Structures are given as structure tokens and as C-alpha cells.
Amino acid sequence: MVLEEHSEIELAGIRFQIAIFEEALDAEPMDADALRFLAHAYTVVGRIEDGLDADRRLVALLPSDPRVRYNLACSYALNGKLEEALGELQKACDLGFDDLTLLRKDKDLDALRDDPRFAEIEAKLDR
Numbered sequence: 001m002v003l004e005e006h007s008e009i010e011l012a013g014i015r016f017q018i019a020i021f022e023e024a025l026d027a028e029p030m031d032a033d034a035l036r037f038l039a040h041a042y043t044v045v046g047r048i049e050d051g052l053d054a055d056r057r058l059v060a061l062l063p064s065d066p067r068v069r070y071n072l073a074c075s076y077a078l079n080g081k082l083e084e085a086l087g088e089l090q091k092a093c094d095l096g097f098d099d100l101t102l103l104r105k106d107k108d109l110d111a112l113r114d115d116p117r118f119a120e121i122e123a124k125l126d127r
Contacts, residue, residue: 006044014041032061039071043108048078059088066097074108085109086117093121100125 006014018041025034039054052075055068062068069092076085089112103109103122112118 011045014044017041018045030061032058035061039075043075043078048075051075052079052081064095066092066095069095070097070099070102074106077109077111080111082111082115085112086115086121089118089121093124098125 018038021034021037021041025031025038028034035054035058039051039058042048042051042054052072055072055075058065058068059072069088073085073088073092076082076088089109100122103125109118
């Protein structure tokens with residue numbers, strides 16, 4: 001999950017898609033694909049608390065998925081929950097997350113970069 005710049009037209013399209021995926025999720029609350037889309041889309045349009053809720057639901061459905069854990073770490077970081085973010089980031093790595101390039105460029109994690117535990121996680125992935 002990386003916060004990106006979007007035009008107002010793109011944001012309007014994403015908001016429209018959110019409405020469609022929310023209806024799909026109402027019909028099938030365990031739809032992991034809908035939750036994945038919503039978690040990212042909510043963040044893109046600035047609904048970071050909703051994105052965090054969607055990521056938490058995804059982890060409940062897919063607790064062993066390292067990418068899901070990584071995205072939850074990003075959501076926690078964006079919401080200022082740094083301890084939780086670092087914990088989830090470590091869990092993601094323990095489960096096999098190994099994308100060092102993404103870890104280094106992902107602006108969602110900027111709030112963690114000054115923490116020595118982040119440097120430790122980064123160093124482990126760099127080995």
C-alpha cells in the first residue's frame with residue numbers, strides 16, 4: 001500500500017468503485033478480494049481509519065498471509081499506531097515478507113523510519 005497522488009477525476013472513480021465493493025462486501029462479508037480492494041481504496045481517498053478496519057478484517061481472514069500483514073502495518077503507521085505497525089511488520093517478515101525495495105520506498109511507513117526496530121527489520125531483510 002503506497003499513498004499516491006491522484007487527480008480529482010481518478011478519485012471520483014475510486015469513490016464510485018468503493019460504493020460497488022461495499023455493496024459486494026455487504027452481500028458477502030468474507031470476500032477477501034473486496035476487502036483487499038477496499039483497504040487500498042479507502043487509503044487512497046483519505047479514509048485511512050476505514051482502510052485500517054478493512055486491513056484488520058483481512059488479517060482475521062488470512063492471518064498467515066505476509067502481504068496482508070504488511071498492509072496492516074502500513075495502515076497502523078498511517079493511523080499513528082506505531083507500536084502496532086512495527087509488530088505487524090515484524091509478523092509480516094516472520095511469515096515470509098521479503099520485499100526490501102517496497103519496504104524502503106513505501107511512504108506509508110515513513111512514521112517508522114526513525115525507530116531502531118525498523119532499521120533492524122530492514123537489516124534482516126537485507127541479508
